[in-house]
Each structure stands twice: as structure tokens, then as C-alpha cells.
Amino acid sequence: MNETAIIAENNISPPHPLKEFWKYFSENKGAVAGLWFIGIAILVAISANLIAPHSPFTQYRDAILQPPFWMDGGTTEFILGTDDVGRDILSRLIFGARLSLFVGVIVVTLSLAVGIFLGITSGYFGGFYETVVMRLMDIMLALPSLLLAMAIVAILGPSLQNAILAIAVVVLPHYVRLTRASVIGEKSKDYVTSSRVSGAGPFRMMFVVILPNCMAPLIVQATLGFSSAILDAAALGFLGMGAQPPTPEWGAMLANSLQFVQRAWWVVTFPGLAILLTVLAFNLAGDGLRDALDPKMKR
Amino acid sequence: MTKLLEIENLSVEFDGFKAVDGVNLSVDEGKVVGIVGESGSGKSVTQLALMGLIPYPGIIKADRLMFHNSDLMALSAKKRRSITGKDVSMIFQEPMTSLNPCFTVEYQISEALKIHEGGTRQERRKRVIELLSQVGIPAPEDRLGTFPHQLSGGMSQRVMIAMAIACSPRLLIADEPTTALDVTIQAQILELIMDLQQKKNMALVLITHDMAVIAETVEDVVVMYAGQVVEKNSSDRIFTNPCHPYTEALLNALPERNINSKRLPTIPGLVPGKFDRPDGCLFHPRCKHAKKMCKEVVPKYSEKNSIGVRCHFPLINGVPQYD
Amino acid sequence: MTDVDTTQYPVIKAENLKKYYPVSQEGFLKKPLSLKALDGASFTLNKGKTLAVVGESGCGKSTLARLITMIESPTEGNLHIGGINAVGNKKDKKILRRKVQIVFQDPYGSLNPRKKVGTILEEPLKINTDLNASQMREKALHIMDKVGLSKEQYNRYPHMFSGGQRQRIAVARALMLNPDIVVADEPVSALDVSVQAQTLNLLMDLQDEMNLAYLFISHDLSVVRLISDDIMVMYLGRPVEQGDKNVIFEKPLHPYTMALLAATPHVDVKSRQKRIRLSGELPSPLNPPPGCTFHRRCAYMTDICKHKPPHLREVANRMISCHNAEKLINNSH
Structure with missing residues (x-):
């Protein structure tokens, strides 16, 4: 087989998939900025013990509602000022980042895992099982998500764990539907059939053969889901149904300081800004991911 | 014999990669030219360049790009569209995806008529029926309201051809018109295209990868390889x-x-x-x-x-x- | 059954294979129709031989491929693979699976884009054998060498390959379990002429070397003429003419076979045949015409064709399903 030997020599080597991905991702400046912000937020959250100037719980009774350092009456000891019981806002924000990211990670992992399982099984097996799962998801989608989350928390009792659980349940249908749709699309492709001819069982078919090809839209949805999880957690915290005081959670910080909006704007503004920026960063990065992973957008 | 289309030294570049490289091609009025080549030979890109359909970031360069006494390189995009839209038509490979699934057959054919010929609704409808019967669709009156998904591959390709000849173009470019069709249907469609070419005295550029199709239909053959024309010859000589x-x-x-x-x-x-x-x-x-x-x-x-x-x-x- | 000496049997023996799919109709309470995708196909395929299945889209050739590869089970009929019953036989499923493999038409859709070539090739071994990682790797490299891929390509992803090379990978995957039969579903019709020639040569080399039997599905008669030993021409789910390649190409008797041959374009003038133009299109398999399903497009149609469906019978060394076969022997075509 002489001719085949020659064919083997001619190796066209396009760039590695990861390199190519980065090329497309880095074209989107907003996405890169978002990624940077997320990276910094993660670093801050991890090293909160080291970089926070104060404990988030210590109450400095002599410095209640002290403004940020650049204003009259502010000191560099409390860079972003203090709240109504004299706790350092910067330290609370730093520890809050830890909590918010933790909420995001847990919610996304939980809903992604369950969503992928339900979506892939219903897409692969179809039939009555699929109908039951999908109608259940439709019912969940028909209810306003925050209301549903509140109902769940009300039943389970207000705490951070229950809030996380409630949010995970509420966002579940998105993952199920997305997974099922891509599984159905992939299922009819030839490579799946050829694995079946090789005798692959249903478990292998679903999780080893099909799933990796459905991951691109799920990764994007998960990134965007991160931000909505943080937002929902903040909302539940704001309503007093999430993290309980004195836990430094951004939403709860916002809620507890509402009455000082007129007198001490910093108490409200900084947690609000933190939520805004984090959510924005995740959304931007998610958009960038979608563009980079979507083959239709590639030129 | 007047030259309808003249291309000299045409190049199309994408990101530093020459998809088309120094192509010369001329088509006389009422003649049939076949372009044959394997995938990636640049045969389709050549025609897209002619129609001004090269997407960003493609760059077109040519010494001469003349269509019926007008220099396509010098014209504005709008002027160029009005020439290529009326006098040049294209038929594509996938009849199923080249028709818009949201509109009826009548609507899609009369769309082209409306832009280039005008006329009243009744006139256009009459013309559509006439076109459908020209491309061999039985009972054309009953087919006006059908949607593309209700047609078979062969029928869709006939509708595509009806759309392409709606404005009596001078040049018809058929890009792999039969590749997606079965052999017996392929024979029917090729026969139809050649028949219409004769009747309407259109020039025809037939692009395909299939040497046999070229051998049975065209007079002049252009062989392309890696973006270049490597041979231009008559079909009597090139195959022997x-x-x-x-x-x-x-x-x-x-x-x-x-x-x-x-x-x-x-x-x-x-x-x-x-x-x-x-x-x-x-x-x-x-x-x-x-x-x-x-x-x-x-x-x-x-x-x-x-x-x-x-x-x-x-x-x-x-x-x-x-x- | 498992210890039967399988060498004495034909690798495939199919008897009257049928596959009907239920199709729900518009309207409530209407009975679902059955779509006769395959309506009675019988053939035997021996070791080292190639049977070509020829026909246009919707003739049932892909359904036949799905039945032979046991992705689906037939509605009716018998299928023996290497002498072992393959219908409803759960016990021998594992053995049967290893005997039949498939190569698809589209080299872009048939390889898992997220897996490396090595992983793709080793998958059948992982499922069906107890080999350890290094043994699997050795076997994969051996087969890769056989189909003309180099060792370095073991760790690459499918998108780094051209269409022809991908088809080589697909062939390699089919060979991993040392099958007796490879079902090739239009394996070269998506490839360019020069790549097509390389792939056909590869398939023929491998057949000689490994004594493979091919069920070669194709619409391209010139390819079929080159590679096959026997031919089965199908129309609307039924074989209309089947037999030895040379017999059929020299003197096709069924009007549909004649039309197919005549419609195939040729480069050389001398091999061209007088055009028999087939009018009309393939009728819907949901509602096939009465009598002979081909009669509405047939140039030799007589009255009997409209009412009585013809049966497959032997005429002039081949099986044919046409009422007028005897008359057509003396026809000038």
C-alpha cells in the first residue's frame, strides 16, 4: 500500500481546539474582562481570611455608620465605611464574595447534575418517561421562579441551605430541556449508530458517547445560570428567606441596611455594586463562551 | 459570437489563503461551459465572486471582470446587484434548503418577477403558471399554493429552476444542480436544464464534481485544481x-x-x-x-x-x- | 448454538425480510398506516464476497442495512448470520454483534467529534473484549497501519482529518472486532473521485486480506460494477432483479434496472446507452400503486401489470420480478 503511506505523510494540522477556542473567545473584549473579574473574585473569596482588614462579625461600637475614607469623617481603617452596628463593609463584602460564589457553585452543580441526568435519559429513552418528565418541567416553568423558590423556602424553613436547594430546583427545567434537545439532535447521528452496532449499552451510549457532544450549550447555560443563582440568592436574602444575620451575604446586607438609604448611602450601594458587577461579569463571560463554542458563529 | 462573461486573473483570498488563484474564464452568449473539480478546488467560490456573494473577510482581485459590456469591478454594489440579479441566475445543490420553507411556491417565484419585471398580480400569476409548466411540473395551477416541504427533491429542484429562469437571464449558473438527486431524477433535471438552455438561448455554467455529467452535457470544459484553472478544453478532446x-x-x-x-x-x-x-x-x-x-x-x-x-x-x- | 462451526454456513442468509413502520395518520381515530420500508428481501452472502444493493432513495436499502446490523429487528422473516439465528436471539447477541460492522456514508457525522481516533477505535474492544489498555492500543495501531493511517494520528481528533482519511478511520473502526461482514452504506458517495478510488482500493485490499464479506449499498452503478460479485436492485422496498453482476450488467431484464443503467452518465461515449427516460417520480411507499409498483413509470407496461403484483422468479440466470421478463429477453436493449 504505497499510496496510503504517502497519505499518512501529508498531515494538515489545524490549531489545537483549545487554542482555537481561546482565539474566538479573546476576540470578545467584554468576555475577557468578565473572565478577569471572575478570576479576581475567586481569588478574593479564597484568600478572604488573609486580605480582609477586619472580621466580618466584629462590631466597632465607636464607629457606627462611618462613611468611606474619602469622605468627611471617614478613616482608612474602614475603607468603605461601616454599617449600622459598626461592622467593616469591605470585610463583609469580601466574605460575602465567598458566600455568593459558593451559592453559585452549589446551585449550578446541583441543577446541572440533576438536569443532565433527567434530560439525557428522557431524550434517549423517549416514550412515556419522557412525557412525564417534560410535562413536570413545563409545570415548573409555568410558575414564576422567585415565587416558587419562596414557596419552597417557606415550606423548608428560611436558611441558606434551603435557599440554595430552592434555587437549584427552580432553575432545573432549563437544564433538562436544553440537554434533552441536544440529545435528540445527536441521537440520530451516524457515530451514535455505529457505537450501537459495536454493542454499547444505554449507560455508555448516554454518558460516554452522546453527552460530551451536548456540553457546549450546557456550559454556556451554566455560566449564565451562575449569575442568576447569585441574583436569586440575593433576592431571597433580601426577603429574609435566605442567609440569616449576621452572615455576610450580599442580598441580606442590602436588605438589612435599607432603612439607612437616606443617611448612609454606602451601606446600600456597595453590596448592590458587588452583585451588579459579579452578575455582569458572568453574563459577559457567558456570552463570550456561547460565541466561541457555537460553530455557527465561526467564520 | 459575443463574449457574455469575461474573467481574467481572478483571485479570492480568505485570511491569506487563496481559494481562487489567477482564474481565467470566458463564456460566450448562448454557450455551455462546464467547470469540474474536486471539493476545495475553488469552482464554487469563482461563481460566488462573480455574483458578489463572497462573505467577509474574502478579498476579490481581478484584472478584468466583465459581464455583457459592463465592468463588474467598477460598479457599485447596488448597480452590480441589479445586473447580476436580472441577467445572472443561480441554481444550488440543495433544493430543500435553497427554497424558503415559510413561503409558497407562487410567492417565491413571483418575488423575483416583482423586483425585476413588475406587472400586476394577475400577470405575475399567469407567468408563474407558465414557468412551472415550462419546468415540467404537472398541473401547475394546483401547485401554486404548495410549500417547499410538500415537494420531493426533484420537484423542488424544478421550482428552483423556474425561479432561476423567471427573469429570462442571459447567464445561468448551476452549482452541482443534481448532486443531491437520484440517478433517474438527475437525468430528468439535466435534460430539462439543457432543453431550457437551448430554447431560451441562455449561456450556462455547469459546476460539478462529476466528470460523467460534464461529459454528457457540455461543450467546453474547465478543470480546476486547488483554486487554479489547470485545463480548458473541448469536451470531445478532454476525455480522450x-x-x-x-x-x-x-x-x-x-x-x-x-x-x-x-x-x-x-x-x-x-x-x-x-x-x-x-x-x-x-x-x-x-x-x-x-x-x-x-x-x-x-x-x-x-x-x-x-x-x-x-x-x-x-x-x-x-x-x-x-x- | 455458539460452538457451531460457522465456516460452513453463508455469512448472511436472509429469507423474506420485512420491516414495516407504523405511521400515524392525520385525524383522530384513524388507524395508523404501515409504511412498508422493506417488503420481502431474500439473499445469501458468502465469505469474501460482495453483494451490492442498488436503488434510489426510499427503496429500502438503508432499512436493510439496519436489519443486517441488528440495530432494528425485522417485522417478519428470517435472518441467519454465520449460521446463527439473529432474530429475537438474546443469548448469542454478543457473538452476533462482533460479526457485523458498518461503515457510513458521511465521514463527518460518523465519527464522534469529541473523541480521539484511538478512543474511537478502541471503543468496540472495550465493550466486547477483556483486553487491557496496552493490548487494545496495539490492536488499534495494527488496524490503523492496515488502513493506511500513521501512528502519530492515534492521538488526534477527527476534525483534523480530511474526508478520505475520516473514511479510513471509519473503516478501521469497523475492522476492530475482526468481523465477517461489513455493511457499507454508500461509503464512497460523499468522496471526491481521487479519494473515492483510494477508498475503493482499500476496501478491495482488505477484502482479499481478511476474507471479508461486504453488503455494499450504493446508488452509483459504475462503483457497483467494479466492486461487487452479486447485485440486488431494489425498488420501493422490494428487490426487482438480483443475480450475478456480469449477467445483470450485460443484459438487464427488469425495466427499472434498464432505466437505472441508462440514466447513469458516462464519460466515454461507447459506454453510454440509449436514454430510457423514466417519467414521474417514486410513488409514496405509504400508498404504493396496485399491481406492479413500477407500472406507472414503466415503458413496457401491459394490462396485467396494473392488477397483479409480480413475484420474484428465475429467468435467464437471475431472479426477477416482472411479468414481461421473457418478452424482454429478445428486446434490443
């Missing part, structure tokens, strides 16, 4: 006495020429891609007649006695002419 080694090798690899042998002669290697374009003649790594010169010097495209070839040592009766 090809001048370029690539044409020869391609013809030898056809199963129908090797019915009784157990192995097919092949062309070693692959068509050069973006990352492995050779120096000298682009075909030399795969050419069995290649000499040292072929590796170093880029051959020029030269035309003699209406036979064009891009080779240092063109074949005569299968023998390369080294001198």
Missing part, C-alpha cells in the same frame, strides 16, 4: 486526450474506466490545503510526470488553439512533452 496530468489522473481513477481490473489507479496524496501549499506547480507532489522544474517554477496558464493548460510539460496523447 487530456493535456494536464491532473485531468488524466482524474479520468483514470474513474470506476467506469476500470471495470475489469481489480484495482483503480489513484492519485497519491491530498489536495493541498491552507497549511501545506507546495512551491512551484501546485500539483507536482501528486504528479507522476513531475520534473525538477515543476517543483521550483510556477507554471503559467497559456492558451493555444483554444486549449488552455497550466503545465510546464503538457501531455499529447498521454505523453508529457519535455524539451
